[in-house]
Amino acid sequence: MDYLLTQLAVQYCVFTLGCRKLTERLPHLTATLSADTRLSVKDCYRDFDAALADFKRCVEPKRADAVRRFVEGWRGRTQYYEKINRPAWMVLEEVAEGTLQAAENWDYRADIEDWHQAGRSLAHQYFAATPYPEISRKLTRCARIVYPYDGLGSDGYKPDQNPFGKGPSPVAYRETYQDLSAQESLENIILVRCFWDKNMALYLGYPFMFLHEYTAHIFVNDYQNDIFNDGWMLFAAAQFLQRQAIEERRAGKKFPLNPAQLNIFENEFLPQMKANDTNNIPAKGYAIASEIYALLKGENVHLTFENITQELAAFVPQAGEPKQWPTRFLNKLGERIEIEAERLLANIRPATDIRDLYSRLA
Amino acid sequence: MADTTNQEIIELAIRPIPPDTVASIKEEILSEIEAVLKEKGQEKLLVGEDLKPEVEKTFPIDQIVILVIKAATPIAVWAVNEIVIPKLREKYGVDRKKRSDRDESGDS
Numbered sequence: 001m002d003y004l005l006t007q008l009a010v011q012y013c014v015f016t017l018g019c020r021k022l023t024e025r026l027p028h029l030t031a032t033l034s035a036d037t038r039l040s041v042k043d044c045y046r047d048f049d050a051a052l053a054d055f056k057r058c059v060e061p062k063r064a065d066a067v068r069r070f071v072e073g074w075r076g077r078t079q080y081y082e083k084i085n086r087p088a089w090m091v092l093e094e095v096a097e098g099t100l101q102a103a104e105n106w107d108y109r110a111d112i113e114d115w116h117q118a119g120r121s122l123a124h125q126y127f128a129a130t131p132y133p134e135i136s137r138k139l140t141r142c143a144r145i146v147y148p149y150d151g152l153g154s155d156g157y158k159p160d161q162n163p164f165g166k167g168p169s170p171v172a173y174r175e176t177y178q179d180l181s182a183q184e185s186l187e188n189i190i191l192v193r194c195f196w197d198k199n200m201a202l203y204l205g206y207p208f209m210f211l212h213e214y215t216a217h218i219f220v221n222d223y224q225n226d227i228f229n230d231g232w233m234l235f236a237a238a239q240f241l242q243r244q245a246i247e248e249r250r251a252g253k254k255f256p257l258n259p260a261q262l263n264i265f266e267n268e269f270l271p272q273m274k275a276n277d278t279n280n281i282p283a284k285g286y287a288i289a290s291e292i293y294a295l296l297k298g299e300n301v302h303l304t305f306e307n308i309t310q311e312l313a314a315f316v317p318q319a320g321e322p323k324q325w326p327t328r329f330l331n332k333l334g335e336r337i338e339i340e341a342e343r344l345l346a347n348i349r350p351a352t353d354i355r356d357l358y359s360r361l362a
Numbered sequence: 363m364a365d366t367t368n369q370e371i372i373e374l375a376i377r378p379i380p381p382d383t384v385a386s387i388k389e390e391i392l393s394e395i396e397a398v399l400k401e402k403g404q405e406k407l408l409v410g411e412d413l414k415p416e417v418e419k420t421f422p423i424d425q426i427v428i429l430v431i432k433a434a435t436p437i438a439v440w441a442v443n444e445i446v447i448p449k450l451r452e453k454y455g456v457d458r459k460k461r462s463d464r465d466e467s468g469d470s
Contacts, residue, residue: 093423168418169420169423170421170430172420175416183456185369191418216419226388273422277383278378279384279425
């Protein structure tokens, strides 16, 4: 439940340790590559991911041996950097050494928990000033991470499934969860699925995925209006992260995520979401949010993008209203912004709340 | 109050078969379960929450739907196995998560 079987746990230790050490040195690596026309950070990710892929069949029973073997393989793949860009190669050597040194005491659970708490804390900041008790009373919620595993590889799904392929989500929230081996029923769980095909993008994405679970499902009222919870709220979270990073940097504070983690959603996940031909709803919700954000930016209106978001996050169906009211509302906004954005803005200006706006759009 | 001594949580991976999509499954599956239980005269299981289906909330890059059904009584477990799952299999690809025992801890 909270741990993995030995073989997969060793793999996951190698994955999290290597990725963590590389993540810590990414700003330095990026600096050494900024003027390089032959080698890029993407090349480094590619070689790192390839070393992870080479390693996935490795069955070293001891963590330290496994880490050593992974590092040897990775060094082999990046040896050519030394001739092309020695400073970059030296940064990677520091990563390799740091990885080897940390191997003995590395705990993947503590590492993932760090990112979980970073995501939760950012979600908490997002809703800190909420005027809605429906949200504020949920801000004490803290989910427990569970690593589901049933002996087949990851949670009963095919071991070779790619985290961004045809399988289940690499991170998911369950209000209730039954651990099959422990015969225990748990509440408020975030599942972290340990796929065999792991890569740097997955690791960089963990803080954003945890942020999403809180801003879209755990801290808000979720009546399965996916266009809002899994679409609009992804845009809201991505916007918030960018804004918060700038504000904290201006204030001289250290932001918990580096630029690669900050941009991973837009660089990696958003294109996948848009290309997902079997679920267009999140991308649709994201697009509507993005258009409404642009429409209202700089406008002196009561119903700002943030106010709409907070109201929808606190939505409770009133008498006669279906649980899917937010879906209807956002579909209506989507229709209107497509065909008559100026008229929509004219309707938003006098609106006092989302229900008032909806009645003006009917 | 439901007898929870026989409670079982049944987890199903639902794969869309075109023209169905993940989006259409997420939108329709709970009402389809309600409809088939009603057709078989077992809709009361949903009212008392003896049988509670839940769609997993995900980071939305997944391409299958995980459906979790909490069955709190023996009759609810029976209804899931004999009514709900066969009905879902008529329309979707359905894989049921299997039980297995954990053999050792993950630390080495």
